[in-house]
Amino acid sequence: MLHLLNLYPLSISSAPMAIHSPLANASAPWLLTVVYTVSALLAYLIGSFPTGYIVVKQMTGEDIRLIGSGGTGATNVRRVAGKQAALGVLLIDFHKGWVPVAIACIIFPTWYWLHVMIGLLAVIGHSKSIFLGFKGGKSAATGLGALLGMAPLAAIALGLIAFGMTRLTRFQSVGSITAGVCSPIIMLLLHEPLPYTLYTVLAALYVIFLHRANIQRLLQGKENPL
Numbered sequence: 001m002l003h004l005l006n007l008y009p010l011s012i013s014s015a016p017m018a019i020h021s022p023l024a025n026a027s028a029p030w031l032l033t034v035v036y037t038v039s040a041l042l043a044y045l046i047g048s049f050p051t052g053y054i055v056v057k058q059m060t061g062e063d064i065r066l067i068g069s070g071g072t073g074a075t076n077v078r079r080v081a082g083k084q085a086a087l088g089v090l091l092i093d094f095h096k097g098w099v100p101v102a103i104a105c106i107i108f109p110t111w112y113w114l115h116v117m118i119g120l121l122a123v124i125g126h127s128k129s130i131f132l133g134f135k136g137g138k139s140a141a142t143g144l145g146a147l148l149g150m151a152p153l154a155a156i157a158l159g160l161i162a163f164g165m166t167r168l169t170r171f172q173s174v175g176s177i178t179a180g181v182c183s184p185i186i187m188l189l190l191h192e193p194l195p196y197t198l199y200t201v202l203a204a205l206y207v208i209f210l211h212r213a214n215i216q217r218l219l220q221g222k223e224n225p226l
Contacts, residue, residue, distance in 0.1 A: 043100050043118040047125025050132050051092045052077045055085050073137030075172045090141050097122045097142035101149030112195040119146030138210045140176035143203045150196045154186045170225040173214035180204035
């Protein structure tokens with residue numbers, strides 16, 4: 001890991017906006033500790049924001065965790081509260097990943113491992129929300145949003161793959177899983193930084209793991225189409 005950190009330095013001293021900032025002194029251990037700790041906490045809390053639960057509760061008075069698949073993502077919200085509600089949830093969940101990563105990329109443009117950590121914790125927060133007893137959704141939209149902050153072209157390509165496969169098969173799970181499988185390949189083809197490629201590997205494995213029940217239903221022919 002140390003040689004990887006040397007390849008992708010944590011310092012932002014090359015960024016013009018940081019020349020006169022104490023943040024440029026990335027060699028200070030206390031600075032790294034503070035930045036990473038605060039960023040980790042905020043990323044997880046933002047990812048944990050229970051969008052689907054709040055929307056369904058406000059619209060129907062029901063607990064989405066007790067309905068359908070029990071997930072709080074847009075797919076389950078669509079079945080409970082309709083397409084418009086699902087679209088709103090999808091957009092907010094997407095931004096839960098994109099916003100914190102994008103901000104980190106602006107403030108710390110070469111701290112690649114920080115970007116990766118923020119993205120992964122937002123993904124984990126969405127699926128294991130502290131506000132919902134560590135339950136949540138499948139994290140596909142949040143994970144894609146985080147990738148948009150790191151590698152926009154790759155995120156757009158994967159979004160199109162997910163959309164296309166969902167439309168073709170009528171299964172949201174197939175779109176999400178296919179995009180996850182393709183994500184490291186797309187990153188390699190686009191020559192994205194190694195830490196970002198590693199992010200797609202870890203996020204894809206996690207999202208596919210969260211879809212394990214969907215995979216079982218697909219194999220049994222019992223998955224519900226859109």
